[in-house]
Amino acid sequence: KKQYRIAVIPGDGIGKEVMPEGLRVLEVAAKKHGVSVQFDHFDFSSYDYYEKHGQMMPDDWKEKIGKHDAIYFGAVGWPAKIPDHVSLWGSLIKFRREFDQYVNLRPVRLMPGVPSPLANRKPGDIDFWVVRENTEGEYSSVGGRMFPDTDREFVTQQTVMTRIGVDRILKFAFELAQSRPKKHLTSATKSNGISITMPYWDERVEAMAKTFPGVKWDKYHIDILTANFVLHPDWFDVVVGSNLFGDILSDLGPACTGTIGIAPSGNINPERNFPSVFEPVHGSAPDIAGQGIANPIGMIWSGAMMFEHLGEKEAGKSIVDAIERTLAERTLRTKDLGGNADTTACGKAVAEMV
């Protein structure tokens, strides 16, 4: 049986605190389901590393982690010490681009025992995925500035959509929709305002839909779509969007379910030509770092997604179930959820439930 090699990168702040709990739960689930995993630890992609070396990662980072089966990532960024464009573009965004992780995947799910800001919704009502294009679109590097410091000054930045880039994310999203009971895909657009790239996106959605006759699909402009996340979160099953729209929806969705602090994410290269990155949605959280009170569930849930991506569905599912059962049992919870358990206690509780 194959042994998986996982690159472990705790990163900054609470990333370092929640990582041990993620690993704890992964070890238990692996053992229980006969999954063989080797964890290799790396200290780069962190402020500490940057301070010593003047860059976020070693020159040979690709050789170091490019052959691993996946990357298990804590959190990166510490805006007070190092600008985002150095820390994020020097690690996370580099992974996305250079490992061609063109899918950013996040669940939006109302979990038992997690207070949602929405009125009158119960677990089971909201359960969908946001699929975000992760390499092109609005996050391009084409553009510039002219006539600086005059009244004529202007700045442009291009949104870029390629046939290859759009089609592959849509294919992933349609396939995901097809694999689910509701078989329903929603596309985020804004073709009534963004009149060149967005009509193209719509056109490719329509073309792709023809090859998935079993999937019902619809589309909403991003403005009313964000409104519908709040008003009708039960309408959605799989939602696909461009880099920017997906970014917005995959923060708003977890916010609506109260899970922004515990939601997981995957930056995925579906062809497995490169390792995919699994990381909690939350960042390094400098404000609470060092206190041992961070909620490790986002890290743990990301581990479940990683196992599922590797094909170890049972092991992945056992972790998600353990999280749900831990949350349903209201006695043990971290501060963000109104309790006073520490990070380790919460990690141990989930591990026991696996």
Add this chain to the structure above:
Amino acid sequence: KKQYRIAVIPGDGIGKEVMPEGLRVLEVAAKKHGVSVQFDHFDFSSYDYYEKHGQMMPDDWKEKIGKHDAIYFGAVGWPAKIPDHVSLWGSLIKFRREFDQYVNLRPVRLMPGVPSPLANRKPGDIDFWVVRENTEGEYSSVGGRMFPDTDREFVTQQTVMTRIGVDRILKFAFELAQSRPKKHLTSATKSNGISITMPYWDERVEAMAKTFPGVKWDKYHIDILTANFVLHPDWFDVVVGSNLFGDILSDLGPACTGTIGIAPSGNINPERNFPSVFEPVHGSAPDIAGQGIANPIGMIWSGAMMFEHLGEKEAGKSIVDAIERTLAERTLRTKDLGGNADTTACGKAVAEMV
């Protein structure tokens, strides 16, 4: 005393049904506060007009309405009959561009008696404005497609920010913030991902802030900002964003307060070189058009904003107060708010409260 000339354009669908109620209330408020208004009615900017003339507006539309003090607008668009890029770009977006209505302004306000999708919020908790840049940014006409129908196909569209365009919307937003008790401005950005235009936006915000030392300001990336609209709507006072970000926030905000069906908006040229357009946030609503059941409050509230823009603060305020009192009195409400009053009855009720 000056007589205001208002161009009245009901447009399509429920626009035609709510307009008479808007006018009814405006007449009452005008009379009460000694405001002299003349209403000139126009049938263009509608599907009916398009059907007869093959275009949305007459060639001389600018001469016809360009000298009015304001435009009171119902709704436009009927996607099943006419594509959005014809109907919207042939009227609404034309007004914005050619009348230089560079401010799009919308209130986000929890109203008494309106069910909000958010848990545990009461009237008074949420009360802010979204200020949206309305002429440039992501809604540009620069871009195109190459290598159609091949694997090399790509499409680009530029986001364009000009010094003049960015500075004037920021100035408007800072001034609005300064005029309010909290004096707090929030800027929507995404400079960690959209790496050329958004850092420029941030730079201009910082520069403008220096000339408004009395205003406290902060900024959030658009992804977490949409999350905070749901999680912490009480944090905001005035929120300013680019054309796209403002568009999203000004639908999401009213959704969070349950007022998407009754919220007003202004497309404003602050210098009054051209008429500004005041219209409800809702569209023409083909699904309920013709039944006389549409809620006229968005139209009426837009009239209040129009009076305020014209400098008739008292008259405007009396209308907003009348709306609040009508909503607080739960017996009379239209279907969308769970009642069975028709459009006219609701309009009359508000008129009586003025």
